[in-house]
Amino acid sequence: MEREKSNPSATGGCLCGKVRYEIVGELMPVINCHxxxxxxxxxxxxxxxxxxxELLVLTEESGLKWYRSIQDETPDVYRGFCKECGSSLFWDPRGKERISVAAGSIDPPTGLNTERHVWLSQKTDYYTITDDLPCHEERLARADRGKA
Ligand SMILES: [Zn+2]
Ligand SMILES: [Zn+2]
Structure with missing residues (x-):
């Protein structure tokens, strides 16, 4: 597809630089998954x-490795990370429209806001949610959302 090469809406990558990406187009608000x-x-x-x-373009992928996350409730999920530095980068439900990108891997300023918390039913006990954002016991009901 046609892209504006000079103007990605976001760039990001791993700690060591062996995975880098550009996103040309809209990013969804951030969801915290517990x-x-x-x-x-x-x-x-x-x-x-x-x-x-299709809006996510890998500009450096020599470090990228995919782990098939058979533990996920969603079928056919792969989690992408850098095999060199260990950075966690992507949550990829293959065959779905959207791919989720770890917000912390995006170069600041991201211009994003955190929207909600999901999977409170699996939250561990060492921290407390102190904001007023909506909380969901399980996934977000919107089935078309990349990370649900
Ligand atoms: Zn790396
Ligand atoms: Zn999760």
């Missing part, structure tokens, strides 16, 4: 934006 899989993958809560998968 599920047990995101907790282990990120070492804490998973904070994700999402975009239509």
């Amino acid at each position: 599920c047990s899989k995101c907790r282990r993958f990120h070492g804490h809560v998973g904070a994700y934006t999402a975009t239509r998968r």
